[in-house]
Amino acid sequence: MNTILQINSSLHSAGGQSTRLADEFVSALRAKNPEAKLIVRDLAREPVPHLDADRFGAFVTGNEQRNQDQQAVVDYSDALIGELQRADVVVLGLPMYNFGVPSQLKAWIDHIARAGVTFRYTAKGPVGLLTGKKAYVFATRGGQYAGTPADSVTSYVRQLFAFLGITEVEFVYAENLAINEASKQKALLGAQNAIRRLMTQVRLAA
Ligand SMILES: Cc1cc2nc3c(=O)[nH]c(=O)nc-3n(C[C@H](O)[C@H](O)[C@H](O)COP(=O)(O)O)c2cc1C
Secondary structure (H helix, E strand, O other), X not given: OOEEEEEEOOOOHHHOHHHHHHHHHHXXXXXXXXXXXXXXXXXXXXXXXXXXXXXXXXXXXXXXXXXXXXXXXXXXXXXXXXXXXXXXEEEEXXXXXXXXXXXHHHHHHHHHOOEOOOEEEEOOEEEEOOOOOEEEEEEEOOOOOOOOOOXXXXXXHHHHHHHHOOOEEEEEEEXXXXXXXXXXXXXXXXXXXXXXXXXXXXXXXX
């Protein structure tokens, strides 16, 4: 069964512009693939805790040595990773907040990037273990940054996905959302057109 994992990282949850674009894309995908299973991970509704020394300590403590609290931390991280492992397609709603990714998303990343689980170190460097997936990212911004040095969000997310083994990543941007109503409508229309173009190309894994 094909599986889509939709990760919403807007602090506005379902009301976020990035979430709405991700929703539109997922609806179109599901219309084309009614059998596809959908997992939605809303990071505003169910925030992932900030990574701290105790939580990281749990990750690096061996199976046999973990206490109950540490096991609970690892079980939680494993559950988040399990959603990713099951996904053929990852859809990410990605607002830019203060020139970075939402802290809610960073907390999730800090729980799913685990040595020996989602990547491993080899003599030739790190190797991602989440292969065979495709990611679609719906990036929303108040201003206009795509393609400029101020857009570190795109390179960071691409780098992170590649590190985990997800090398096929498509970005759809909606920028200038905060300038005025006309620029917002133009950007949203542009993103919707991009979604329609993508839908002529995408196919979930058989
Ligand atoms: C806390 C916060 C910080 C923001 N920082 C930026 C920024 O650095 N650059 C930018 O272009 N827009 C910024 N914006 C505007 C958002 O990127 C824009 O409103 C976008 O639509 C948010 O997506 P969302 O509706 O899915 O949350 C910021 C918005 C918020 C709430």
